[in-house]
Amino acid sequence: MKKIVCVLAMALAVFAVSELYANQSNVGCGVGSMIFQGRGGLVSQTLAITTNHILFNQSFGITSGTLNCSRFSGIVSNERVNRFVAENLDSLATDIARGSGEYLTTFAALLEVGDAERGTFCSKLQNNFSRIFTSQNVTHDEVLRNIETVLRSS
Amino acid sequence: MKLFSGRYGFPAGTVSLVLLCAAVFFSIYIIAVPIYAEDAINDAGYVETLLRDAEKKELHRDRYWHTLLHYKEAIGGVKSLVDDPKFFLSEKGRIDPQEELRATIRAFFTPKVEGERHPTCRFVARYNWLKERLGIDPARIPAGECAEIFQMVETLRPSSVILSFPTSHINSPASMFGHTLLTIETGNRSRLLAHAVNYSAITTDTFGPLYTVRGIFGFYHGYFSILPYYAKIQEYGDFDHRDIWEYRLNFNADEMRRMLYHIYELDNIFSYYYFFDENCSYSLLFLLDAARPGLALSDEFYSRFFTWVIPIDTIRGVERGSLIDSVVYRPSRVTTIRHIASRLSAENQRLALAIAAREKSTDDILKQQISTQEKILVCDLVSEYVRYQYSKGDITRAEYSDIFIKSLRTRATLGNPDSAAYTIPEPPRPEKGHLPARLAVGGGVRGDEPYQEVRLRPAYHVLLDPDDGFVEGGQIVFTDFAVRFYDREKKFELERWDMIDIISLSPRDRFIRSVSWKVNLGLKRRLLDDGDYHLVGQLNPGTGLAWKCGSFGIFYLFLEGEVDGGGDLDGRYSLGAGGSTGFIGGSARLWKFHLFARDLYSRFGEQGNEMAFALVQRFTIGTNATFVIEARRTRVSEPGGWSPAVVKNEAGGSFNFFF
Numbered sequence: 001m002k003k004i005v006c007v008l009a010m011a012l013a014v015f016a017v018s019e020l021y022a023n024q025s026n027v028g029c030g031v032g033s034m035i036f037q038g039r040g041g042l043v044s045q046t047l048a049i050t051t052n053h054i055l056f057n058q059s060f061g062i063t064s065g066t067l068n069c070s071r072f073s074g075i076v077s078n079e080r081v082n083r084f085v086a087e088n089l090d091s092l093a094t095d096i097a098r099g100s101g102e103y104l105t106t107f108a109a110l111l112e113v114g115d116a117e118r119g120t121f122c123s124k125l126q127n128n129f130s131r132i133f134t135s136q137n138v139t140h141d142e143v144l145r146n147i148e149t150v151l152r153s154s
Numbered sequence: 155m156k157l158f159s160g161r162y163g164f165p166a167g168t169v170s171l172v173l174l175c176a177a178v179f180f181s182i183y184i185i186a187v188p189i190y191a192e193d194a195i196n197d198a199g200y201v202e203t204l205l206r207d208a209e210k211k212e213l214h215r216d217r218y219w220h221t222l223l224h225y226k227e228a229i230g231g232v233k234s235l236v237d238d239p240k241f242f243l244s245e246k247g248r249i250d251p252q253e254e255l256r257a258t259i260r261a262f263f264t265p266k267v268e269g270e271r272h273p274t275c276r277f278v279a280r281y282n283w284l285k286e287r288l289g290i291d292p293a294r295i296p297a298g299e300c301a302e303i304f305q306m307v308e309t310l311r312p313s314s315v316i317l318s319f320p321t322s323h324i325n326s327p328a329s330m331f332g333h334t335l336l337t338i339e340t341g342n343r344s345r346l347l348a349h350a351v352n353y354s355a356i357t358t359d360t361f362g363p364l365y366t367v368r369g370i371f372g373f374y375h376g377y378f379s380i381l382p383y384y385a386k387i388q389e390y391g392d393f394d395h396r397d398i399w400e401y402r403l404n405f406n407a408d409e410m411r412r413m414l415y416h417i418y419e420l421d422n423i424f425s426y427y428y429f430f431d432e433n434c435s436y437s438l439l440f441l442l443d444a445a446r447p448g449l450a451l452s453d454e455f456y457s458r459f460f461t462w463v464i465p466i467d468t469i470r471g472v473e474r475g476s477l478i479d480s481v482v483y484r485p486s487r488v489t490t491i492r493h494i495a496s497r498l499s500a501e502n503q504r505l506a507l508a509i510a511a512r513e514k515s516t517d518d519i520l521k522q523q524i525s526t527q528e529k530i531l532v533c534d535l536v537s538e539y540v541r542y543q544y545s546k547g548d549i550t551r552a553e554y555s556d557i558f559i560k561s562l563r564t565r566a567t568l569g570n571p572d573s574a575a576y577t578i579p580e581p582p583r584p585e586k587g588h589l590p591a592r593l594a595v596g597g598g599v600r601g602d603e604p605y606q607e608v609r610l611r612p613a614y615h616v617l618l619d620p621d622d623g624f625v626e627g628g629q630i631v632f633t634d635f636a637v638r639f640y641d642r643e644k645k646f647e648l649e650r651w652d653m654i655d656i657i658s659l660s661p662r663d664r665f666i667r668s669v670s671w672k673v674n675l676g677l678k679r680r681l682l683d684d685g686d687y688h689l690v691g692q693l694n695p696g697t698g699l700a701w702k703c704g705s706f707g708i709f710y711l712f713l714e715g716e717v718d719g720g721g722d723l724d725g726r727y728s729l730g731a732g733g734s735t736g737f738i739g740g741s742a743r744l745w746k747f748h749l750f751a752r753d754l755y756s757r758f759g760e761q762g763n764e765m766a767f768a769l770v771q772r773f774t775i776g777t778n779a780t781f782v783i784e785a786r787r788t789r790v791s792e793p794g795g796w797s798p799a800v801v802k803n804e805a806g807g808s809f810n811f812f813f
Contacts, residue, residue: 106344129566
């Protein structure tokens with residue numbers, strides 16, 4: 001209760017805007033369809049946008065407990081994936097190592113991985129854990145890039 | 155500060171839609187120009203008709219109008235619980251529903267002011283309702299309807315509303331009763347991404363007592379805010395180690411839309427925050443009432459006089475209102491750690507600890523002659539445990555991330571566990587536990603004097619009350635009064651008044667090494683060396699350790715201090731220190747006992763030694779009824795033991811009813 005909650009504007013930017021984006025079938029990262037149907041491009045597009053607009057870079061142990069207003073100072077097109085990974089890096093790493101879990105499922109949903117492909121998606125990430133989380137100081141940006149590399153190689 | 159600042163982020167398709175809408179409205183406006191050109195409110199005839207119609211329908215008395223404006227009964231009328239003047243369109247709006255209704259209708263017909271949100275936007279829930287009830291013709295609204303918000307809510311596609319209840323955290327007084335928040339899920343997305351609507355006080359005070367006092371007397375502004383739900387889970391489940399209960403509410407699409415409109419209206423609007431009544435849980439009730447016309451939860455929990463709203467009670471209210479669809483339990487990290495550990499042998503638990511302490515490496519897990527399932531559990535225990543240690547500040551970030559990544563790397567090579575390992579058994583639901591208020595009626599004998607006793611406390615739970623739905627080892631009591639009638643002397647006596655009586659027994663194990671504490675502030679009868687009981691005020695804090703003895707119970711040791719004040723004490727005060735120890739055992743459901751001993755020495759003011767032994771037993775009759783018997787022996791002696799000690803025995807029993 002003692003937490004001072006961030007100003008509405010920041011949170012609502014996510015509430016509304018990213019929701020709008022996510023509901024557009026061609027906006028956001030359609031990684032799932034790309035990988036499993038052999039189409040290319042979407043991921044790198046989104047990641048390109050991401051890297052151009054990196055606002056902050058998160059590593060383990062920073063993702064929790066540092067939620068504050070200064071961070072949400074802008075909106076990039078896949079802000080939602082970017083932000084989710086940045087703010088839940090530790091939990092996502094845990095779920096990837098385990099090959100299942102709510103954070104991994106959410107991540108898959110954000111990338112629009114279909115239900116049919118989810119199993120393959122999860123085990124692929126689990127099997128390549130060391131390639132994705134390369135060191136203890138890996139940042140969420142590197143993680144996203146590594147995931148892209150892993151998903152591309154089949 | 156804008157709540158729905160979405161217009162900056164509309165994707166192309168939506169933008170064109172908005173433009174289209176705007177174009178439509180604009181053309182209506184153009185067409186309307188000959189009639190309304192001068193000043194839109196010149197449509198006075200229409201406005202008058204609406205005002206008359208509203209009067210005829212007595213809309214200002216309508217319950218929904220009172221819900222939207224947060225009106226509650228007050229001396230000589232009503233008063234809104236919202237304190238922000240921005241929330242009212244009439245100067246008298248806070249106390250005059252009719253005047254506010256008129257001002258609102260008029261405001262809808264004022265022209266648009268550049269750079270300001272028009273009242274049809276600002277008060278979109280009011281607009282929507284009045285439009286429905288009065289049949290307002292949107293074409294005659296000079297500024298147009300608030301297409302932006304309607305569009306936004308359509309695009310959000312709220313799919314369900316969840317009332318989340320992070321339970322109290324045993325060792326944190328600030329979380330004593332728990333907390334509630336609403337989360338709005340959209341589309342078919344993961345619950346983690348839902349929008350958590352939270353009402354809280356805005357403050358930068360960190361000094362506990364100041365914070366408490368200001369919180370109680372309404373010094374802080376309370377605001378609604380929205381964050382991603384995962385951020386709240388991090389806050390409660392991970393940091394505070396609090397389990398979360400999620401109650402899915404059965405709102406339909408229209409109801410969720412109305413709720414969003416009202417949330418929008420409350421953007422950046424403050425009410426004074428009162429820790430006890432106008433608190434986080436109470437304020438959320440307005441959102442529920444706004445969603446479903448006819449609900450009156452905010453009335454049910456309102457009292458003109460001082461009262462308190464306990465989060466769990468609002469959940470009970472929601473349950474009574476048949477709003478709950480389904481319930482999900484989300485265990486905290488500490489619960490998870492304990493669960494995983496419970497599935498491992500002591501040896502494997504020690505292995506996990508050694509890895510976390512960097513005495514062994516994660517490769518050692520693979521070398522063990524244990525099943526893959528056990529290796530998985532050890533890895534998971536290590537990664538969960540170092541996160542816990544890091545969040546408590548016990549290890550540095552470098553230490554944490556090193557062990558964390560190594561344990562996960564090993565874990566990733568081990569495949570998937572059988573799912574049972576991660577199904578943490580659901581404890582009894584908090585709303586199914588006993589009610590917070592308790593009336594005890596009983597009697598007994600003190601020394602050789604029989605007495606009858608009535609005891610009443612409004613909140614909340616003592617160690618020996620039935621445990622179901624409460625945190626084991628936690629006790630929180632507010633203003634517990636006990637009055638006795640002594641038959642022989644025919645006199646009434648205040649036996650005790652516990653203004654605050656908190657005990658937090660947080661059992662330690664290999665992994666969780668927490669400290670227990672207690673504090674009691676109030677009045678009590680103290681046995682003095684004259685052989686009589688005297689009324690004294692006391693402050694009795696203590697700190698100690700507790701351990702769980704398997705499923706038998708909890709054993710504890712406390713160091714205590716006590717400051718007493720009272721006319722019958724030497725020098726009118728006493729300052730003492732000592733210790734206590736006890737065991738709480740039996741079964742949570744049927745029978746439970748508390749055996750304890752306390753030894754206290756005073757060296758200032760009233761001097762002497764007081765030793766007490768007691769056995770208290772509780773028998774459960776039903777969820778909301780128990781029978782308690784108690785036996786106690788107290789021995790008081792002067793320092794040096796010059797005069798003989800005074801010894802008094804006491805025994806009593808009482809029926810307890812929770813309501």
